Amino acid sequence: MPYRLRSVGLLAKACIRLSQYSCPRQKTIQQRQQSSTSPSAALKGRLQSNAENGMVSAFQKCRRTGTGVENITPDFHSLHDLPMIYASNNAGLTMNTGHNWLQLENNLDENEIQKRKYEPNTVSLQRWVWDLWCRTLWTFFDYTVTNRRQYINAASTLQTYWNVWTLLRREKVGLSIPGLIKDKMTGVRDQLTAKHGLRTERKQKPILRSEDVFQLMKVLWTTGSETWDPVQLALIVLLAGMTGHRPDALLHVRHADVAVTLFPTGRERPHMVLEVKPNRTKRYRGRKKQNPTLGIPEVPSEPCLLLCPKTLLLALLLRKSAFLHLHIVSAEKLYALQVPPDAGSLSLCPGEPEALLFDISARTLNAWLKRLGELAGFDLPITSYWLRRGAGEALNSSCEISEAQQNLLLQHASGSVYQDRYAPDYFPKDFSAVWRGRQQQSDIIRIASGQGRSINLRRPIDLNEAQEAEADSRPDVQRCKAQWQHAKQKVQMMYGTVSKGKGTPLFEDAMKKRNTYHTARQAARRVMKEAIREKFNKEQPVADIIRQVHGLPLESGDRRDAGPVPPEQYRAFSMLFRFAPTTEREETECRAAAVDAVAKVGPSRRHRLRIIHSQAAVPEWVTAALQGKRNIHLARRQCLFCLALGIREEPFSRDSSFERHIRRVHDARTWCPDPTCRGMLIGHVDVANHMRYVHGA
Known part of the structure; x- marks a missing residue:
């Protein structure tokens, strides 16, 4: 009620004040009448003062007594009586301004009246900034998203592009992006997101327990x-x-x-x-x-x-x-x-x-x-x-x-x-039990919210030969392959072989084309693999349900061959997976044996060979087959390095296979791993001769 009284009181005062400033013609009439000594001017002033004071005092009385606005009884009946009172004393003064104020209020544009008033030069500057910056930035980012659509899938990526661009501009030019452009670019990025259909929701956030x-x-x-x-x-x-x-x-x-x-x-x-x-x-x-x-x-x-x-x-x-x-x-x-x-x-x-x-x-x-x-x-x-x-x-x-x-x-x-x-995306607690006042089923909720629920050993892992051929036949892959073959032929025509052109611009251009081709081929295979796995996720559950409904046994997929496990790795797994002994002494011995077993597990074959030929000395983690042995004698066509690193113990079947292996793998400047020899070996020819004539290979 007090807020309502105050609003009505202010409205009354506004109407009274409005009668004083109606139009320029009325102002001229009022000035002439005030300059005369007729009693009508003095009467008009007294009536205005009495009416204004009477209305204000009436509102103050209502505010003190709590009376409603509808119970106000001033010296005049309503605000509409004020113009008649003024008109009765002075026929030349009127309250009619010639405007329909209610209609003007209904047609009022809030955005227009809230808009700041700028000088024409400022408005032209804003238009110039839009033409110079925002249109250019729109075109630039539109071009970027269009050409890199396969790499830009989310609106957050577009935001990252914008952040990095502004950071580079500040670093290279020393100027920051004006606030007006930043504000306008927010809408520009939203429009680009809608135009290109970029993803706005966040990615899944899986966890591993x-x-x-x-x-x-x-x-x-x-x-x-x-x-x-x-x-x-x-x-x-x-x-x-x-x-x-x-x-x-x-x-x-x-x-x-x-x-x-x-x-x-x-x-x-x-x-x-x-x-x-x-x-x-x-x-x-x-x-x-x-x-x-x-x-x-x-x-x-x-x-x-x-x-x-x-x-x-x-x-x-x-x-x-x-x-x-x-x-x-x-x-x-x-x-x-x-x-x-x-x-x-x-x-x-x-x-x-x-x-x-x-x-x-x-x-x-x-x-x-x-x-x-x-x-x-x-x-x-x-x-x-x-x-x-x-x-x-x-x-x-x-x-x-x-x-x-x-x-x-x-x-x-x-x-x-x-x-x-x-x-995590999955709520990890049993809220239904909390709501029902029951004991939580934490175990089943933990299983439901974990990643173990997605395990399916029948899901495809690798592409078969037909699928790889289909992925390699894509037009973009074939185009990159043709460019690589054309660049390769140019190097061969100029230098005879590709290796002889090493260090030349033609060779560097050919290597770039080759890398582009391999990248495109791997990307095509990756896309096909994702499509096949997604198809499996959609169709396999339906097939399992249908088979169970009709009483058929479930299909078991072909398990992928994990390959032969090296003996030292298998022994380490056996020691790590065994049950703990009961006594403290046996537990200590078990832990020590597990540490020694794991310490003998070396890196993978490629990793070991890459490390041994990239360092000046043999690594210290060579297998137990080499430790403590001197004057190693090899069998015919047996590789000294593969034997030392526990990669391959059996000899090669043919001399050509043995020489090809040394040429492909051991063509490097290295040392002999035999502690009694430690000779410097340069190139695959020196390595092969050393194995044959010194170690009997």
């Missing part, structure tokens, strides 16, 4: 046909899941960032704690957030060592001979250490503090994880951030860890970062 990691570990250690290093890959997966660090921080962990500390327990063997503190964590303009040291203790009587990162770390360090400065070459000596009586702990720090613990890149890690997920039967391609999101979900669900500790470990400014970027 401990049970999913366990499935991956089993597939990892039982597969022998892949090119990954099982020790490094398994350790990175476990550290990413148990620490929650970003993959870039883990891949740049140095020897100085890890340590194994022994603490006294009053028992026969001290307790070992793995301590990790990555140094290369996320920074903002050179400033790094606080990064705590994370300790991972060993689990007493652990039923299985597949999820024990300490075992893998000690094995990797022993394989790299990182404890030689401590005269430790086996796990037996590690587990025989004791904490001094007068000390509270004993730390084992690896040698070469600045050396990297892992020798793989982020791109290689993601490729290994994607391949491992496909072999394990997962639907979506696994990335390293699945493990970080899984760690964040475990932190957020734990009642033992506060939100401040969660933000400290994940290096987040607040809990909202986790909610926006790391929270």
Whole structure:
């Protein structure tokens, strides 16, 4: 009621004031009448003052007594009586302005009256800015999205392009984008998103829990046909899941960032704690957030060592001979250490503090994880951030860890970062049980919200020959192939062979064409593979249901051959997968044996050969077949390097196969791996002659 009274009172005052300023002609009449001494002018002033004061006093009375507006009874009946009162005293003064104010109010354009008034020069400047910047930017980004449509699928990617462009402009020119252009470009990006049909919803945010990691570990250690290093890959997966660090921080962990500390327990063997503190964590303009040291203790009587990162770390360090400065070459000596009586702990720090613990890149890690997920039967391609999101979900669900500790470990400014970027798509709790007041079924909800639900070992993994041929026959692939063959023929016509033209512009252009062709072919095969897997996801459940409805047995897909597992890898898997002994002494012996077994597992064949021919000396992780042996005598057509690295022990069947292998693989400047020989070998001819005449191959 007070707000209503105030509004009506202001309206009355506005009508009274409006009668004073009706039009220029009325102002002239009022000035003439005020200059005269007729009593009508004085009467008009008194009536106006009395009417105004009477209306205001009436409203004040209503405000004090709480009376409604409809009960107001001033000296005149309504506001419409004011013009008649004025007209009765002065026939020349009228309140009629010749305007229909209600109609004007209904036709009022709010945007027009709220629009700021600019000078004509400012308006022309805005139009010039639009013509110079916004139209050009629209055309530029429209051209970019059109030509790179296969790489730009989301509106967030377009936003990233804009952010990088503005950053480069500020860096190269020293000028920032004006605020007016930034505001207009928001609408431009929205229009481009709608025009090209870019995705506006966020991507799925899958997570990997401990049970999913366990499935991956089993597939990892039982597969022998892949090119990954099982020790490094398994350790990175476990550290990413148990620490929650970003993959870039883990891949740049140095020897100085890890340590194994022994603490006294009053028992026969001290307790070992793995301590990790990555140094290369996320920074903002050179400033790094606080990064705590994370300790991972060993689990007493652990039923299985597949999820024990300490075992893998000690094995990797022993394989790299990182404890030689401590005269430790086996796990037996590690587990025989004791904490001094007068000390509270004993730390084992690896040698070469600045050396990297892992020798793989982020791109290689993601490729290994994607391949491992496909072999394990997962639907979506696994990335390293699945493990970080899984760690964040475990932190957020734990009642033992506060939100401040969660933000400290994940290096987040607040809990909202986790909610926006790391929270899983599937709600991980049984809310229906909360609503019904029943006990939660946590196990089934954990299964339903995990990635294990997508496992299907029948899902296609690789393309067959017909599918590869179909992918290679695509027009874009054939066009790139024709360009590569044409460039190759030009080099051959000029220099005879492609290798003789090395270092020339024609050779460089041909290599670029070749890389473009291989990239297009791999992209076409990848697209076909994704289409086949998507088709399987849609059709296979329907086929399974129909077969069960009609009483038919379910089809079992052809399991992919995992390839022959190297003997040292199979023994390491057996030691990691065995049940823990009951006594403490047997458990210690089991852990030491597992560390020694894993330490003898070398990288893949390609990785080992690439490392040995890229370094000046033979690596320290050669297999046990070479360790302790001197004056190695080879069988006929047996490769010394493959025997030393545990890659191939059986000899080649023909001399041509043996020579071709040496020419393709061992054509490098290297050293003989025999400790008694250590001769310098230059090229495949020298390597072949050395194997034949010195070692009997």
